[in-house]
Amino acid sequence: MALADTAKVALADTFAFYLKTHNFHWNIEGKDFPQYHKFLDDLYNEVWGAVDAIAEHIRTLDVYVPGSFSRYKELATIEDELKIPAALAMLSKLEADNQKVIASLTAAYQDAEKEKKVGFATFLQDRIDIHEKHGWMLRATTK
Secondary structure, three states, rough: OOOHHHHHHHHHHHHHHHHHHHHHHHOOOOOHHHHHHHHHHHHHHHHHHHHHHHHHHHHHOOOOOOOOHHHHHHHHOOOOOOOOOOOEEEEEEHHHHHHHHHHEEEEEEHHHHHHOHHHHHHHHHHHHHHHHHHHHHHHHOOO
């Protein structure tokens, strides 16, 4: 089932984006620390809220949901971050990764449309819209 496969990638990308954002929230430094720390807090909490919903939509397809770091690493298009970059580099990396989340959500949305999974498609449309706003905020913050 194509939708199950693309939805699993969207889940893995969403989780990877959440984890990287939370990592950066913990480790960001600089003169604008309070603003960046709060911005990243809001961002990772919003994205975290979507992880369970994506997983539950996958279960409605009568397939199991991946739930391990190794499986997410296999599925995700977002690369792990092992270093602690400077604040603006963190935000730039998140903006690029946010585009990857949008791409994986869009692929899942297209498959949901093809498979006439209207509720799942609507949910994915909403997630795409939210991530487009995240992208705008990340771009505006790095200018």
